[in-house]
Amino acid sequence: MAVSVPSPERPLNGGCLCGAVRFEVRGPLLRASHCHCSRCRKHSGGAVGTQGRVRREDFRLLSGAERLVVYRPAPDAAVKVFCAVCGSSLFGGRWPEGREVSIRLGALDGDPGIRPQYHTFVASKAPWHEITDDLPQYPEGPPETPAPEGP
DSSP: OOOOOOOSSSOEEEEOTTSSOEEEEOSOOOEEEEEOSHHHHHHHTSSOEEEEEEEGGGEEEEEOGGGEEEEOSSTTSOEEEEETTTOOEEEEESTTTSSEEEEEGGGBSSOOSOOOOEEEOGGGOOTTOOOOSOOOBOSSSOOOOOOOSOO
16 A cells, blocks of 8 residues: 655645644654653553654644643643643644644544654653564654754
8 A cells, every 4th residue: 555645735634633723734754753751641641642743844734723732841841732622632842933843643634654663762651551563662762863954
């Protein structure tokens, strides 16, 4: 089965459970991962938070900006962004000022064209969860990735 990659001609849409927040991705996701940190677990309500990153210029919020709630646990910490109406976990990372947008893959309507490539923060994974795939595992944060070009 061929995987389609989001593009300006074929954007990938997503949104929250109640439909108040809608967005589109107009470029390929750069990377995807499973995060096992306690914040992602609590934010997702599951064993991991699975997200993909897209360049900011390839992301567009279509509706519901006024419904977004940003939880920032500390000044330099990654944020958790969710819908105030239904509570759907949508975004993370350095919202809204980062060069990339971290999108919860479960918030996408279709196939993102990428699969998770690694696990992060496995040193703090849920004790009841067992990782059963062969993806690389990092005890703390993600591996170093090249900085995107541009501002």
